[in-house]
Amino acid sequence: MRILLLRVIAILVTFIGLYMLSQFVTYQMDPYYFQVLIECGVYIILAVSLNLINGITGQFSIGHAGFFAVGAYVGAAWTLIWQPMVVGRYSFLQMGTLHGDILNLLIALLLGMVSAGMAGFMVGLPSLRLRGDYLAIATLGFAEVIYVLLLNINSIGGARGLNGIPTLVSSGNLALFWVFLFVIISIALSRNIMQSVRGLTWLSVREDEIAADAMGVDTTKVKVTAFVTGSVLAGAAGVLYAHFLTGISPDMFNMNTSILITTMVVLGGSGSVTGSVIAATLLIVLPEMLRFLKNDRMVIYSVILIVMMLTRPQGIFGTKEIGFPKLRRKQSKTEGRSA
Amino acid sequence: MRIFIQQLIFGIQLGSLYALIALGYTMVYGVLRLINFAHGDVYMVGAYIGFYACTYWLPFQRLSADPHATIMNIILAVVVLLLSMLLCGALGVVIERFAYRPLRNGLGITDAHFWGFAISLPVAFHFHLFHKLSDGFGEFLFGIVGYLMIGGIVGYALRPVIRWISLRTVLSPSRLNALITAIGVSLLLENGGWLVFGPNPEFIGTMVPERNFKILGGVIINSSQLAILMISLVLMLILRHIVLHTRTGKAMRAISHDIDAAKMMGINTDQVISVTFAIGGALAGAGGMMVGVLTHVQITPLFGLLPGIKAFVAAVIGGPGNIPGAVLGGIIMGVAEAFVGGSSLSTYRDAIAFAILIIILLVRPAGLLGRNAAEKV
Numbered sequence: 001m002r003i004l005l006l007r008v009i010a011i012l013v014t015f016i017g018l019y020m021l022s023q024f025v026t027y028q029m030d031p032y033y034f035q036v037l038i039e040c041g042v043y044i045i046l047a048v049s050l051n052l053i054n055g056i057t058g059q060f061s062i063g064h065a066g067f068f069a070v071g072a073y074v075g076a077a078w079t080l081i082w083q084p085m086v087v088g089r090y091s092f093l094q095m096g097t098l099h100g101d102i103l104n105l106l107i108a109l110l111l112g113m114v115s116a117g118m119a120g121f122m123v124g125l126p127s128l129r130l131r132g133d134y135l136a137i138a139t140l141g142f143a144e145v146i147y148v149l150l151l152n153i154n155s156i157g158g159a160r161g162l163n164g165i166p167t168l169v170s171s172g173n174l175a176l177f178w179v180f181l182f183v184i185i186s187i188a189l190s191r192n193i194m195q196s197v198r199g200l201t202w203l204s205v206r207e208d209e210i211a212a213d214a215m216g217v218d219t220t221k222v223k224v225t226a227f228v229t230g231s232v233l234a235g236a237a238g239v240l241y242a243h244f245l246t247g248i249s250p251d252m253f254n255m256n257t258s259i260l261i262t263t264m265v266v267l268g269g270s271g272s273v274t275g276s277v278i279a280a281t282l283l284i285v286l287p288e289m290l291r292f293l294k295n296d297r298m299v300i301y302s303v304i305l306i307v308m309m310l311t312r313p314q315g316i317f318g319t320k321e322i323g324f325p326k327l328r329r330k331q332s333k334t335e336g337r338s339a
Numbered sequence: 340m341r342i343f344i345q346q347l348i349f350g351i352q353l354g355s356l357y358a359l360i361a362l363g364y365t366m367v368y369g370v371l372r373l374i375n376f377a378h379g380d381v382y383m384v385g386a387y388i389g390f391y392a393c394t395y396w397l398p399f400q401r402l403s404a405d406p407h408a409t410i411m412n413i414i415l416a417v418v419v420l421l422l423s424m425l426l427c428g429a430l431g432v433v434i435e436r437f438a439y440r441p442l443r444n445g446l447g448i449t450d451a452h453f454w455g456f457a458i459s460l461p462v463a464f465h466f467h468l469f470h471k472l473s474d475g476f477g478e479f480l481f482g483i484v485g486y487l488m489i490g491g492i493v494g495y496a497l498r499p500v501i502r503w504i505s506l507r508t509v510l511s512p513s514r515l516n517a518l519i520t521a522i523g524v525s526l527l528l529e530n531g532g533w534l535v536f537g538p539n540p541e542f543i544g545t546m547v548p549e550r551n552f553k554i555l556g557g558v559i560i561n562s563s564q565l566a567i568l569m570i571s572l573v574l575m576l577i578l579r580h581i582v583l584h585t586r587t588g589k590a591m592r593a594i595s596h597d598i599d600a601a602k603m604m605g606i607n608t609d610q611v612i613s614v615t616f617a618i619g620g621a622l623a624g625a626g627g628m629m630v631g632v633l634t635h636v637q638i639t640p641l642f643g644l645l646p647g648i649k650a651f652v653a654a655v656i657g658g659p660g661n662i663p664g665a666v667l668g669g670i671i672m673g674v675a676e677a678f679v680g681g682s683s684l685s686t687y688r689d690a691i692a693f694a695i696l697i698i699i700l701l702v703r704p705a706g707l708l709g710r711n712a713a714e715k716v
Contacts, residue, residue, distance in 0.1 A: 054515070060514070060515060062518075129700075129701065129704055130700055130704055132514065133368075133372070133374060133514065133659070134655070134700055134704055136374075136518070137374075137651075137652070137655055137696065137700070138696070138697055138700050140648075141652070141692075141693035141696045141697050142693070142697065144648075144689075144690070144693045145690050145693045145694060145697070148687060148689050148690035148693075149690070151686070152686050152687060255644075255648070259522050262515075262518075262519065262522075263519055263522065266515050266516060266519045267519070270513070270515060298526065298530035298533070299460065299461040299527065299530045299531055299534060300458070300461055301526070301530075302523050302524075302526035302527040302530055303454070303457055303458055303523075303527060305519070305522075305523040305526065306438055306520055306523035306524060306527065307454060309442070309516055309519050309520040309523060310438070310441045310442060310446055310450075310508075310520065311446065311504045311505075311508055312508065313442070313508070313509070313510060313513065313516045314509060
């Protein structure tokens with residue numbers, strides 16, 4: 001009972017803290033840095049969610065931008081296309097007021113996450129048959145098919161993309177709140193999965209799929225669940241990004257984005273949530289920091305990437321985590337007492 | 340029917356180019372189980388070498404000025420082809436030596452010098468050290484010597500760092516790692532190409548006279564198409580000979596069967612892997628040169644990306660590691676793309692490659708000609 005209370009308090013503190021931080025930062029920060037910060041948040045969600053598939057479950061997926069794109073486009077489709085169709089009948093969906101914006105954002109998030117999850121399910125199914133490099137190529141191909149579809153469907157802008165998406169995320173200075181709420185959700189989800197019995201089955205699929213199968217782990221279910229969870233989070237990142245930037249185009253979700261997200265996971269150390277977070281921040285901030293080098297920056301960036309892979313193949317963190325082990329020990333002690 | 344055959348010929352021409360690139364992918368995959376993402380960029384470099392050789396390095400005659408220049412130009416074009424193959428083969432070897440070999444064996448002291456040169460390349464560009472030959476030979480030489488000196492100093496300074504690091508590096512057998520390294524090399528070649536070749540698209544004019552031949556039923560076949568087909572065929576036959584009938588080829592097959600056992604049998608695996616990369620690079624260079632010189636495509640530093648990926652898909656369709664499979668996959672890919680490109684769905688022509696890929700992977704995960712290896716527990 002006490003533990004439940006503690007958790008509720010922790011969640012409340014997180015919410016209020018994020019809200020206040022969001023209000024504070026939006027007023028104080030230079031818009032350029034703010035944009036970089038939000039971009040970091042979005043990519044942290046993507047990297048952590050891909051880490052669920054690649055690092056924890058050991059499936060070799062390199063097409064994460066596809067799910068990102070599905071989320072972004074479906075979310076934007078709600079606010080630009082579907083919402084105006086139904087707003088006449090349901091006037092509470094009207095945008096412009098704070099609660100109207102939040103309601104619409106939540107609906108967009110829901111739609112984006114569900115459709116990205118469905119896409120993840122469709123990619124997860126072939127993963128039953130494929131493994132290793134073959135799965136990697138199939139996921140990359142899937143992302144590329146989504147990209148070409150986005151380029152060719154005229155009702156969502158084709159190659160021009162969708163513009164003029166309302167800035168639902170930023171209304172009420174809540175941009176930081178929404179993005180980092182999902183950052184926290186994805187990190188907490190990964191952490192809880194890794195520490196639960198269910199997570200052990202995921203890890204066992206990574207370590208040795210045949211042995212896991214022999215021990216009675218439903219590997220099919222684990223793999224599909226991992227894909228769906230990862231893609232749902234990527235979809236959420238897409239919705240947030242679309243409603244922050246107000247304009248999206250297919251080129252934002254091409255193969256380079258997929259590769260960038262994969263690089264984040266590997267650079268941070270596959271399997272390490274902390275690593276994914278730090279590598280995502282690094283890979284977004286680094287090109288910005290190298291901007292004074294103009295055209296040379298991408299060369300230096302790629303050299304750093306190669307040298308990094310050669311000198312520290314296990315990634316920055318390996319499979320280690322930074323956390324609060326002391327706090328956790330105390331918590332588990334109290335848990336033991338209450339039980 | 341006429342249009343059908345016309346598209347078929349175009350598809351086979353496109354497909355033979357894909358097949359040339361796919362061969363490099365499939366050979367490297369067979370030997371190292373590595374998806375060499377940088378291969379498409381080697382193809383890009385091949386096209387650029389073709390461009391520079393045709394416009395600056397070799398004395399091509401303007402066809403309009405001198406009608407007797409034809410024979411001379413054809414001989415020069417063959418020289419360009421060989422040059423492009425040679426340089427791209429060398430590039431393949433360099434990539435293997437300094438990016439993929441340290442993944443297997445750890446970083447060595449000599450790698451420090453290479454990375455010193457690699458890091459100082461953008462620095463040299465930043466300070467406008469490089470001059471074009473047209474700026475005068477003295478400036479040009481000054482730039483080159485300056486770059487070599489800076490690179491040498493940086494490399495020498497890196498030596499203790501590399502030694503310190505290499506003692507602490509735990510080699511990882513992870514495939515994902517190798518893949519990211521390959522992606523890094525690909526990014527390096529693209530962005531390095533952006534610096535060295537400039538971002539403007541280049542274009543090679545008609546260097547070799549072109550003629551249209553009419554064959555049965557009004558189908559037209561271009562002499563360039565014919566040349567591409569013939570050269571690809573010859574190169575593939577040479578490759579087949581190397582792989583099947585030489586000692587190196589035998590060693591390659593042994594390595595692709597089991598690298599550790601091959602090592603124990605006394606095969607110098609590193610050397611054979613270098614040769615594999617050289618052959619793959621040379622084939623990609625030939626493909627790039629032919630695309631640039633014979634089909635007059637616009638060349639940009641990024642133009643290797645998509646053909647590279649498609650060729651890779653072709654290799655997977657045929658069964659990675661399988662040489663006839665790569666050729667078959669390339670032809671299938673080229674023909675499919677030509678037909679989709681010629682139909683009303685032409686905007687989807689880039690998606691067809693991946694659609695075929697996903698279908699093939701679902702139906703025959705090991706590729707069309709690949710063997711389905713049973714997994715041992």
